[in-house]
Amino acid sequence: MRPTVIVLASGRGERFTASGGTTHKLQALLAGKPVLQHTLDAVRASGLPWRLEDAGHPGMGDSIAAAVRATWPSSGWLVLPGDLPLIRSDTLRSIAAALQTHDVVVPLYRGQRGHPVGFHARCGEALLNLKGARGAAAVVLARGAFELDVQDIGCVTDIDTVDDLRAAGLLINP
Template sequence: MNELPTVIVLASGRGERFVASGGNGSKLRALLAGKAVLEHTLANVQASGLPWHLEDAGHPGMGDSIAAAVRNTAEAAGWLILPGDLPLVTPATLRQVAAMLVGQTQAAQPSYRGERGHPVGFSRACRDALMALEGNLGAAPVLKAQRAAGRVADIEVDDVGIVTDIDTLEMLARAEALLVNAS
């Protein structure tokens, strides 16, 4: 078993809101500063030094995708759930969320200026509950149960990337502006 949690990058969604906003094709293939959105996400995940798994098999819902990814990485010490359309999440944030999954903490969630975001981390103790997920709710029921038990670490981070997803062309333009201003 790896001692570090595995980052699960979810890339199975249909991106219907992106297409409805006028986008062409997959939002994960949309260009952001000359590279595909998913390329940015994966580059940041790789730079974190954490083990990772790309789940892109085209499952019917986010819960199904998470369950399949956890089954495929069942020996991991825990998991960080990261939608593939969050290209600005920093490697430091990934490491910070991973570091919170110790002791009695069973889940960790970052927030930026009071807004909760991703990645959401889960310890190995959540494995069975994550593998049982299905449908479109994602891991929300598992996180809610851990919150009710007082086993969630909430982490305030200075990383707008945790709340900068690419669901529409407007959001893609916002992410582009954030990237330009950061460099």
């Protein structure tokens, strides 16, 4: 059994609209496609099972818990925010592979922690009990995280503002 990629798409994207965005950040166009579509394309290309969690939960912890519940049982989960349109499918596969020997795996790009964060099935009960806006930070802290060096700027390139969208566009079309 392979770990499941959970794509989180329940947030309101308020910082994006506050920065001048005219649509939800996940629907904003990047190189002619919505941000979320770029993320989902990479997930599909990884070959891993996946679930889009877009039910509008009150916090990231609630979204993660709902997605884990919906995909139970699994050998683990990769928690991927939907606003990482440059994530590479090989990064997803590398994190999934590292879960064979680690409880929690965090990608590290040039010293900066990114996403998705991978969780082995041993973390399942803790993930099911998450609530609120802090996501799975408490699980990462409690279990410790293996930092996996990756050469993927996409794991740290999220879209929170119009400027972030513009910067991601330059990375796609330099």
